[in-house]
Amino acid sequence: MKQAPERPPTIREVAKLARVGLMTVSRVINNNPRVRPSTLKKVNAAIAALGYQKNEAARLLKGQRASMIGLIVPDLSDSFFAVCAHTVQQIARTHGYMTLVAASERDSELEIQQAELMAGRKLAGLLVVTSTKEGDERLQRLQKTGLAIVAFDRPLAGAQTDAVVVENRSGAEEAVRHLIGHGHKRIACLGYDESVYAVHERVEGYKSAMHASGLKPALSLGINSIEGTRKWLQAALKSADRPTAVFALNHRTATYLLRLLAEFGIAVPREMALVGFDDFDLAAVVSPALTTVAQSPVEVARRAMALLFDRISDHRRGAEFVPAKIVLPVTLILRASCGCTPHAPA
Amino acid sequence: MKQAPERPPTIREVAKLARVGLMTVSRVINNNPRVRPSTLKKVNAAIAALGYQKNEAARLLKGQRASMIGLIVPDLSDSFFAVCAHTVQQIARTHGYMTLVAASERDSELEIQQAELMAGRKLAGLLVVTSTKEGDERLQRLQKTGLAIVAFDRPLAGAQTDAVVVENRSGAEEAVRHLIGHGHKRIACLGYDESVYAVHERVEGYKSAMHASGLKPALSLGINSIEGTRKWLQAALKSADRPTAVFALNHRTATYLLRLLAEFGIAVPREMALVGFDDFDLAAVVSPALTTVAQSPVEVARRAMALLFDRISDHRRGAEFVPAKIVLPVTLILRASCGCTPHAPA
């Protein structure tokens, strides 16, 4: 004997049990104040008794927005974005939202596609680390349909959109100045794609620190793989003006360098000092411990979420939209690789 | 002058444009074969012309399942799970699904709550790394309502559920045997919570390798923090039967050990050898390079997703349910910390 499929309770059943009309129940679950306290209590009792939960699908169909937010990042397996994702999801939960994620794989077409798919699901807000270089009208169109959008890590080019970024430029500047303070004159700067906002900013910081001390910048961009890094290092070691220090524009490059320097038997920081950008779990464990400019993914995600929820409620009450840009500080963490502490403790 | 809100097109408009009935359009978008090819073409043309996209909310309301899958892991910022999440999301996308994520924070109540919330959104499938020790009837109840569930990394205790796990036991066994092969007799085993499936399995592997060689297991569990690890190490170094090698049950413990061993000036592997479980980006960069048992999060996620989509289609055609358990191999990656290659190259 097959029992009935046991459909979840509807407001109709709640209404019947509470002996009120449908609308009263609807008002209760929407926190509409136009309900007499005594009625409210009856309805709440019925809701509890039945274990009623609102049916999002039905509400969506009536044009409401889902209590979901979306997160689009270039790569979820990147530790920085992974921490962001964790934080975002955590905060979303405490606000009663669920989190939809997508990785853009650094492909701007994929990014906008995913954003449109999410928007199609009528979510309330979208957090995005864009891989789009030029301003994207498609994204802005979504915004106009009532989707709250906040960019983080990188601003959205030419968009009236909130953004949370970090002090990439001054962070880089500080790092390079620190190296200069250690007496270095030939400081190379290594990284990949300058068209990425953060990289560009860091490069600017590097240049400005070098210029400020009358030093000649030695920039090597477009270096992505460990092989590329190896080639660069081999050439650099043989070169006439062999650098005595390197500023690595990101986590990955710093890691490659660490590995190769060890492989080539170059003493760090004695023969070549190193400072990176982006802190990571093992930065203190690698040998030598890596001096690096740290940003806080948790804080970035937090601020971005705060902004997003602001926007969501603005949208709801049709408030004005004044895009905010939050710039978070970074910290230069001094460890051994820059020459500071020969034997770094924990 | 405010332009009309520009509602997205509905099947009604598609039907009008294609000069067919509503149901014909519905059939087309549901791949129902009972449509004449010529009609199909007309409808598809209209769909393309209007840029029609199906409204999930309406379909949900009719009792269908959303083309979304859910992923619940203990911690999204953990690199293993982050890679899983990335892979899951990627595969979901290619199947036309979106991915909802949640972290359980290793709290089984939170886990089931999130699962129920997801289920309430009528998603098609759920991938879960459970933090629940005993079998959870609430999860099984969700399963009975037509939600496809696949566990990975850890099986679901006492549940008729598919699971994808790795060869934890034999991997640990091999690692310990390897250490024994290096001549070690006093091999400590360090880790945290044995009630976690993977840890338990690895401990069993450790014990069995030790016993097989007539050695006495020296297990130290419940060690979670770096402070705990430090205390253990201090005690171990002073002890009469000071271990000459350590098998670390997970990434984190291995990392702590590496750091502390460096801090204490203990030469690895000469004074104390080390083998870990779980590979990570920097395992080859740390010094000494860490020998470890590697599992592939990408492969785990892939298999889990394959299983999940199998289940989803089974559910759809009401097929029998035969829970599968997939056990994936692990690989012992020999680097320097076990004593194998004194100077590990890349």
Place this chain on the structure above:
DNA sequence: ATGAAAGCGCTAACAA
């Protein structure tokens, strides 16, 4: 403060 009716976009069931 409360309720009745209409309908959001879609599909299951039936009819043609």
Place this chain on the structure above:
DNA sequence: TTGTTAGCGCTTTCAT
């Protein structure tokens, strides 16, 4: 093969 009807659960509008 195709179209018509009804209604999923909810909220909006308009009564009361």
